[in-house]
Amino acid sequence: MGIVKVSRLVKSEDLNHHGTLFAGRGAEWFVEACFICGAKITGKPENIVCVNIHGLTFKTPGNKGDIINLETRLAKVGRTSFMVYGKMTRNNSQDILSDGFITFVFVDENTKTIPHGIVLDEPIDDEDIQIRKRAENLN
Numbered sequence: 507m508g509i510v511k512v513s514r515l516v517k518s519e520d521l522n523h524h525g526t527l528f529a530g531r532g533a534e535w536f537v538e539a540c541f542i543c544g545a546k547i548t549g550k551p552e553n554i555v556c557v558n559i560h561g562l563t564f565k566t567p568g569n570k571g572d573i574i575n576l577e578t579r580l581a582k583v584g585r586t587s588f589m590v591y592g593k594m595t596r597n598n599s600q601d602i603l604s605d606g607f608i609t610f611v612f613v614d615e616n617t618k619t620i621p622h623g624i625v626l627d628e629p630i631d632d633e634d635i636q637i638r639k640r641a642e643n644l645n
C-alpha cells in the first residue's frame with residue numbers, strides 16, 4: 507500500500523490567537539488524512555469509523571503560508587480494526603511538526619463490527635519498522 511500523501515495550505519482562518527496553526531485545524535487535517543489512507547486501503551470509506559486518536563503530539567508550530575504535508579501509512583492490523591500512522595511536516599523540510607496514530611474500525615450499515623480483511627505488507631523502509639514498533643506499544 508505504501509504511503510498516502512496530502513498537503514494543505516495554512517491560511518488566516520486556520521490560525522489561533524498566537525497567529526500559528528490552530529491545533530483543532532491540525533487535528534482535523536490529521537484525522538482526514540488518516541481516514542483517506544484507510545479509505546484507499548479498504549476501498550470502502552463508508553464502512554470506516556474512528557475509535558481512537560492516539561498521542562497526537564504538536565512538536566513545532568505551523569505558520570501562515572506554510573504548506574503542511576501529511577504522510578500516512580498503515581501501522582497495524584487487527585481483525586476488525588486497523589491503525590494508521592500520520593505525520594505532518596512543512597514546506598520542503600523533513601522536520602516533524604506533529605505525529606500520531608488513529609485506530610479505525612470496519613463496520614457494516616448497522617455499525618456492527620465486521621472483518622476488514624486487510625493484510626499488513628512487509629515494511630517498506632526503516633521508518634516503517636519503527637512506526638510498527640510504536641504502534642504495538644499503544645493501547
Ligand SMILES: CCCCCCCCCCCCCCCC(=O)SCCNC(=O)CCNC(=O)[C@H](O)C(C)(C)COP(=O)(O)OP(=O)(O)OC[C@H]1O[C@@H](n2cnc3c(N)ncnc32)[C@H](O)[C@@H]1OP(=O)(O)O
Nearest residue numbers: 538541551552555556557558584585586587609611617619
Ligand atoms: C459514502 C462515502 C462516505 C465517505 C465519507 C467521507 C467523510 C469525510 C470526512 C473525513 C473525516 C474522517 C471521518 C472519520 C470517520 C468518523 O468520523 S467516524 C465517527 C466517530 N466515530 C464513531 O462514531 C465510532 C463510535 N464507536 C462505535 O460505534 C463502537 O466503538 C464501534 C466502532 C462499533 C466498536 O464497538 P466495540 O464494542 O468497541 O467493538 P469491539 O468488537 O469491542 O472492538 C472492535 C475492534 O475495535 C478495537 N477497539 C475498540 N475500542 C478501541 C479503542 N478505544 N482503541 C483502539 N482499538 C479499539 C478492538 O480491539 C477491536 O479490534 P479487532 O481485534 O477486531 O481488530
